[in-house]
Amino acid sequence: MTRRPTLLAAITLTAAAALSLSACGNDDSSGKNDKIAGADTSEEASASPTPSTSTAVSDRPKITLPSDLTLDFEDTKTGDAVKDAVLSDNAERMRxxxxxxxxxxxxxxxxGYYNTGKALDAALAxxxxxxxxxxxxxxxxRYYDREVTLKGKTSAGLTFCADEGKGFSKDKKTGKVSRTPVTKNSYVxxxxxxxxxxxxxxxxxxxxSTRGAAQCQP
Structure with missing residues (x-):
């Protein structure tokens, strides 16, 4: 069985000096963007995850999202079983x-089940x-233009775009939503x-992640 860290201890650590909710890959010089970035970059984080035992593939963790958050993944079927598995596990990773x-x-x-290495550090941060x-x-x-490149039996590359124009951050206490207009930085x-x-x-x-990438814009 593989080993996976839990988030409970790691999330108590400070992941960044600034609390702007922008993705690490944001190229906006202002450093502020309240879109969902649902994601992160491979930069190493300061969090120190604690390892614990993983579950088997047949006993994958059940992932649910709140009713006010929807993630839509396109290009889920390629006709290749291995590529489809890569796409499926990537979608579960984002969720x-x-x-x-x-x-x-x-x-x-x-x-901890769907991330490892630098991606795990970034996710925790x-x-x-x-x-x-x-x-x-x-x-x-919305996640689209998802393309898989197999690099052997146990390694693959995956590129994809995200449209975060309808995703926002929300204050947990007040419920206030930080709505911002759609710009080029809504596409990652x-x-x-x-x-x-x-x-x-x-x-x-x-x-x-590269925010404002030209290849992802309509």
Missing amino acids: AVDAAITGTDPKGEAI WVAEFKDAGATMTGSA FYNTRLDKNPDGVWQTSQII
């Missing part, structure tokens, strides 16, 4: 991060940033690496 942020997976069990700011997510995000390009662990799970090991 796992948002579930931890929104509180439907407070221990972050799914984060992203969740901690929301926690420290007393914020959560609402709205919707992701370049990721996934590695298949001994349990057969395609874990994201590296993830880099």
Whole structure:
């Protein structure tokens, strides 16, 4: 069985000095963007996850999101079973991060199941940033142009775009939603690496995001 960290201890650490809710990959010089970025980059975080035992593929963690948050994944079927598995586990990875942020997976069990290495560090840091700011997510995000490149039996590259124009951060105490207009920074390009662990799970090991990427804009 593989080992996975839990989020409970890690989210209590400060993940960033600034509490702007912008993605690490945001190229906006102002450093402020209240869109959902549902994600993060592969930069190493200061969080120190605590390892625990993983569950088997047949007993995957159940991920649920609050009723006011919707993630839509396109291009889910390629006709290739391996590529489809990569796409499916990537989608679960993105949902796992948002579930931890929104509180439907407070221990972050799914984060440790679908992430490893630098991607895990970044995911924990992203969740901690929301926690420290007393914020959560609402709205919707769409993921599209998802393309898988197999690099052997246990490694794959995956690039995709995200439209976060209808996703926002929300204050947990007041419920106030930080609505911002759609701009080029509402579109994000992701370049990721996934590695298949001994349990057969395609874990994201590296993830880099580029906000405002031209190839993702309509």
